[in-house]
Amino acid sequence: MSQLIRFGVSIEETLLKKFDQHIQARAYGNRSEAIRDLIRERLIQQDWEEDADEAVGTITLIYDHHVRELTTVLTEIQHHHNANIISSMHVHLDEHHCLEVLAVRGRPRTLIEIANRLISTKGVKHGKLVSTSSGRNI
Amino acid sequence: MSQLIRFGVSIEETLLKKFDQHIQARAYGNRSEAIRDLIRERLIQQDWEEDADEAVGTITLIYDHHVRELTTVLTEIQHHHNANIISSMHVHLDEHHCLEVLAVRGRPRTLIEIANRLISTKGVKHGKLVSTSSGRNI
Amino acid sequence: MSQLIRFGVSIEETLLKKFDQHIQARAYGNRSEAIRDLIRERLIQQDWEEDADEAVGTITLIYDHHVRELTTVLTEIQHHHNANIISSMHVHLDEHHCLEVLAVRGRPRTLIEIANRLISTKGVKHGKLVSTSSGRNI
Amino acid sequence: MSQLIRFGVSIEETLLKKFDQHIQARAYGNRSEAIRDLIRERLIQQDWEEDADEAVGTITLIYDHHVRELTTVLTEIQHHHNANIISSMHVHLDEHHCLEVLAVRGRPRTLIEIANRLISTKGVKHGKLVSTSSGRNI
Numbered sequence A, B, C, D: 001m002s003q004l005i006r007f008g009v010s011i012e013e014t015l016l017k018k019f020d021q022h023i024q025a026r027a028y029g030n031r032s033e034a035i036r037d038l039i040r041e042r043l044i045q046q047d048w049e050e051d052a053d054e055a056v057g058t059i060t061l062i063y064d065h066h067v068r069e070l071t072t073v074l075t076e077i078q079h080h081h082n083a084n085i086i087s088s089m090h091v092h093l094d095e096h097h098c099l100e101v102l103a104v105r106g107r108p109r110t111l112i113e114i115a116n117r118l119i120s121t122k123g124v125k126h127g128k129l130v131s132t133s134s135g136r137n138i
Helices: A013-025 A031-049 A070-080 A108-119 B013-025 B031-049 B070-080 B108-119 C013-025 C031-049 C070-080 C108-119 D013-025 D031-049 D070-080 D108-119
Strands: A004-012 A055-064 A085-092 A097-106 A124-132 B004-012 B055-064 B085-092 B097-106 B124-132 C004-012 C055-064 C085-092 C097-106 C124-132 D004-012 D055-064 D085-092 D097-106 D124-132
Touching: A004 A013, A004 D013, A004 D031, A013 A031, A013 D004, A013 D031, A031 A124, A031 B124, A031 D004, A031 D013, A031 D031, A055 A070, A055 A108, A055 B055, A055 B097, A055 B124, A070 A108, A085 B085, A085 B097, A097 A108, A097 B055, A097 B085, A097 B097, A108 A124, A124 B031, A124 B055, A124 B124, B004 B013, B004 C013, B004 C031, B013 B031, B013 C004, B013 C031, B031 B124, B031 C004, B031 C013, B031 C031, B055 B070, B055 B108, B070 B108, B097 B108, B108 B124, C004 C013, C013 C031, C031 C124, C031 D124, C055 C070, C055 C108, C055 D055, C055 D097, C055 D124, C070 C108, C085 D085, C085 D097, C097 C108, C097 D055, C097 D085, C097 D097, C108 C124, C124 D031, C124 D055, C124 D124, D004 D013, D013 D031, D031 D124, D055 D070, D055 D108, D070 D108, D097 D108, D108 D124
Parallel strands: none
Antiparallel strands: A004 D004, A055 A097, A055 A124, A085 A097, B004 C004, B055 B097, B055 B124, B085 B097, C055 C097, C055 C124, C085 C097, D055 D097, D055 D124, D085 D097
């Protein structure tokens, strides 16, 4: 892990006060942790915009498993992209509906394509891709 | 499941043509499926804005498990909110970093609070809440 | 203007009912208008992701005009990009703060760069780029 | 204006290096300015989520002024909300299309309602509300 260093930030007193209230409401232990989170969030966003070499994500799907062939189709798409799909979790929400979350890894563009392909499948009612990072350089 | 009905949409020819190219690129089987997805996406967004009775979500966390006490703290927060956390999946990204995804259920406001609490924990490098639905009414 | 045509959408009865409530709350005159808005929103988003040839946008800036040299710097940046900046509107919010909105036109990538350059200027407290379209093909 | 004070941030060396590259690419003069922008962005977001007493915004509209009655309807809606609309700017994009930007002020919920009402009007092809602040407390 990288060495910790320290730098100074100059800021208006009223702005810092408002920020301190915010981080307390969000249960941050201290300002540094909150600032690092803001920085990491911004850098991850940039990595995705610039299609960085390696990113990590999760794809959340809500679907009705009674729709004909749906489970088969979803499984096929996932196997086709097995190099990018690390693992998945399945939750039975009710008689009809499933929540499935896939952990994915690869270039942002590839992960976006996999997500779009799954989300557009008939029977999938909602889907979302989370853009995150392997954590290594941030 | 609800009965299928049909309604008509009037639209400019050029706009429909551009939409057809878009849904083909996204691998939709037909227009109805793509339109239903747009509608559901909008309704789920509204449910979260209005703090609907019951929503479903996933919380994605990236963290360094070598940070002292982190695993203990994350587990405690999760047990405290066991009524809202359905299950979780864990992926070892490298020597240091973990990806954890929680499936959550409850009022949007509660799910947002749980996500904020987890994301602000020291050692959690990035986190995101996905706002979705149980699929039942959409 | 393009000719109006009509196409049919098949949809679950409960989903359509919920959508009808939504569009009534948003004051839409009819379903077609609401559907067209969802389609156009999606297509504009795609144009910006794919860096389409020509896009339109607005850049909103909040700044403190008492910050030394700020007005000069903002004017210089705007003149440097005069080919992309159509016009601007200025509002005096209070003794210190100004709201300025620029109407811009050009490739998405160029408009993003101009917005970033303005927003990062010392004294600019907040800024946002709106991604929209000339309206021509949608 | 509030007095400037200074606080220290501890951070991993690699993370700071990556952030320095980012702020250079975005043309920030120094780290403090970039950090303050991240903080203000977050606080403005919170103000809007919590429906703060007073917010500022801009509403961008793209519309086809040849649509019957559209200009009259848009003007009526704006006059009805004259207490919240500070001023507006109009750009003729081509023979048919107009860009209009309104500067608005008031409670977030009110501004959202005005934006929704304008955007759902027949003939308005696209619209976006920018959530910002009067700049006073940030």
